[in-house]
Amino acid sequence: MINKEIGNKKKVDKNADVEDLKKKSLNIKEEIPKYQLKEKELLKERNKYISKIGNLLNIKVVCSDNEDNNKIVKTWGECKILPACEENDNxxxxxxxxxxxxxxxxxxxxxxxxxxxxxxxxxxxxxxxxxxxxxxxxxxxxxxxxxxxxxxxxxxxxxxxxxxxxxxxKKYIPVYPPFFMKKNIMEECAELDDFEETLYKIPSTSNSTLSSQQVSTSP
Structure with missing residues (x-):
């Protein structure tokens, strides 16, 4: 915008004094890296909080505090329901x-x-x-x-x-995933704050900017 303003003034008067505008433009350019860094920090913090938001359940999903209030939503064929075994019967x-x-x-x-x-x-x-x-x-x-x-x-x-x-x-493609993944990728699918210290990990090296974490569901 400032460069455009300088150009417009020069079109009207080639000898117009635009030094103040040039200094202002230079100051802004010097400030940009600082705000870009701040933007990255805020974006990282925002994503951290977003990742903690759980999946939103459909309103039809039955919620219960325990198994006693579970609801049978749908059955297929004739189901034979047997008596439940005693929980403490080892x-x-x-x-x-x-x-x-x-x-x-x-x-x-x-x-x-x-x-x-x-x-x-x-x-x-x-x-x-x-x-x-x-x-x-x-x-x-x-x-x-x-x-x-x-x-x-x-x-x-x-x-x-x-x-x-x-x-x-049925045309599904079997996938055998790696046992390790980069930390920034894992943060997108799990909350590491609760168990990060217990994960097996490979520290970052000179050739790697991110450490690798063992997938939490892998052996």
Missing amino acids: SIHDNVVNSNNIKRETLNNEVDNKKKIKYYYHYDLLRKIGGANFKKGIQVAGHRGYYLTGAGFLLHNAILQYALNFLVN
């Missing part, structure tokens, strides 16, 4: 048969009188085929911990492969 992960297990067998193995079909929970089936070690899993990982063994491990992989084949046939 016997569901125990390979040792005791009175609790016997009681649980009576509770969980519901029989459909119309079709004469006996239903089992997945952990019952895994125990029957020797596909999991719940007792060791609890010792290592706590409640609900488990090791998949033998047929259980193979079944797990088979289901994964079936899912991949199904999706590939």
Whole structure:
């Protein structure tokens, strides 16, 4: 704008005094880098707060403080709903048969009188085929911990492969992401303030301006 004003004055009078305008233009040019730096700082701070805003849920999404008030929104076919196991009944992960297990067998193995079909929970089936070690899993990982063994491990992989084949046939493209990502990228998809110190990371080097962080969901 100042340069345009100088040009207009020169068009009217070639000898017009424009020194004050030139000094003003020079001062502004000297101030620009300072404000550009301030702009970057404010932009970084703004993005930091924006990244903390969670996804907005659709108004139809059912909200509940716990599982007791969960609502069944939609079902497909005829669903067989079995009684819920007791939350504190660790016997569901125990390979040792005791009175609790016997009681649980009576509770969980519901029989459909119309079709004469006996239903089992997945952990019952895994125990029957020797596909999991719940007792060791609890010792290592706590409640609900488990090791998949033998047929259980193979079944797990088979289901994964079936899912991949199904999706590939639907034209989905499988992606195997890297275990590490740059810090500025990770900040866009996770709040690092809460757990940044616990992440495994590779410090920046002379060839890298940003350190790499292990993806929080990777092994």
